[in-house]
Amino acid sequence: MPVSAVELTKRFGDVTAVSELSFDVEAGTITGFLGPNGAGKTTTLRLLLGLAAPTHGRALVFGQPYAELEWPARRVGAVLEAADLHPGRTGRDHLRVLARAVRVPPSRVDEVLALVDLAAAADRRAAAYSLGMRQRLALATALLGDPELLILDEPANGLDPEGVRWLRDFLRAFATQGRTVFVSSHHLAEVAQTVERVVIIKHGRLVADVPLSELVAESSSLEDAFLDLTAGSRP
Numbered sequence: 287m288p289v290s291a292v293e294l295t296k297r298f299g300d301v302t303a304v305s306e307l308s309f310d311v312e313a314g315t316i317t318g319f320l321g322p323n324g325a326g327k328t329t330t331l332r333l334l335l336g337l338a339a340p341t342h343g344r345a346l347v348f349g350q351p352y353a354e355l356e357w358p359a360r361r362v363g364a365v366l367e368a369a370d371l372h373p374g375r376t377g378r379d380h381l382r383v384l385a386r387a388v389r390v391p392p393s394r395v396d397e398v399l400a401l402v403d404l405a406a407a408a409d410r411r412a413a414a415y416s417l418g419m420r421q422r423l424a425l426a427t428a429l430l431g432d433p434e435l436l437i438l439d440e441p442a443n444g445l446d447p448e449g450v451r452w453l454r455d456f457l458r459a460f461a462t463q464g465r466t467v468f469v470s471s472h473h474l475a476e477v478a479q480t481v482e483r484v485v486i487i488k489h490g491r492l493v494a495d496v497p498l499s500e501l502v503a504e505s506s507s508l509e510d511a512f513l514d515l516t517a518g519s520r521p
Contacts, residue, residue: 288313288435288466289334293343296329296490303329305490306343311468311483313434316461318481318498319470322516326490327470328366331439335364347435359388363428364437365421371412377423378408381430390430398426403452417444425453436460438469442476454480478508488516 289311296304304326311317321327332338333345336352347355347362355361371380381395399405402422407415415423421444428436436457442450450473457467457480471477477484484501486494493515494501498508505511 287311287346288348289317289437289468290346290349291330291334291343292346294330294333294340294345295342296326296333296338297341303490304333304487307487307490307492308343309485309492309495311466311485313466314461314464315483316457316467316469316481318477318484319468319487320474320477320484320512321487325487325516327487328439329490330487331364331366331437331470334437335362335366337366357431359390359431359433361431361433362435362437363431363433365424365428365441366439367424371415371420371423373413374411376409376411377404377415377419377426380412380423381426384427385430388431390432394430394432398429401429401456402426418446418449421445422449433465435466435468438467440471441469442471442473450476474509474512478502484508486512486515 287310291307291309294304294307307330319327329338333340334347334352345351352358378395378399381398382392385392385395399408402425404419404422404426407419421441425441442453445453454476461467478498481498483497484494501511502508505514
């Protein structure tokens, strides 16, 4: 499995952010990772990417902890927030530095700039980039290693309607190549048009892991199903 959580638990002092969470993400699919603010989504993604250590359980990508992957950038691409850019550096230069770090050829920089439709802005300084452009650049960074799996946290933030549609089409095309997308989002209407399966958590615990079609069949919309499953999440 490209992504697996096995009784995954993470505590910060007296606070349990993720609690005995188990799910799998199958290859060649787009899976939405949903939950209210504070549900533990970003913590889970950080555990999967080796940016935090579980208190208990296992966070696995391709059957092993992220830190044990050989050439991880060529297996997994991730966006947890818009790119942290030096304001005086161009988008192209930002990618060139990272390409060297993950040991991919310089030619890959122009390829990913074209993939995310940033070629025309590649030589503009980051200080002039909008949030949507920064999101595209972050995605370009994730694509440098030509990965099999994308792990994305709120990738549509800052995108205009045209950009959101572009992202949807891009993720669908990525999955049709047999690759996998695990995407966290609050944009439920867009999730409903993009994903095939949903994993929903509340207070760090799993409340649903089902095909989107099955969940929506039981409610009038993904939004209704989500609100029913996560009712009472706010303090």
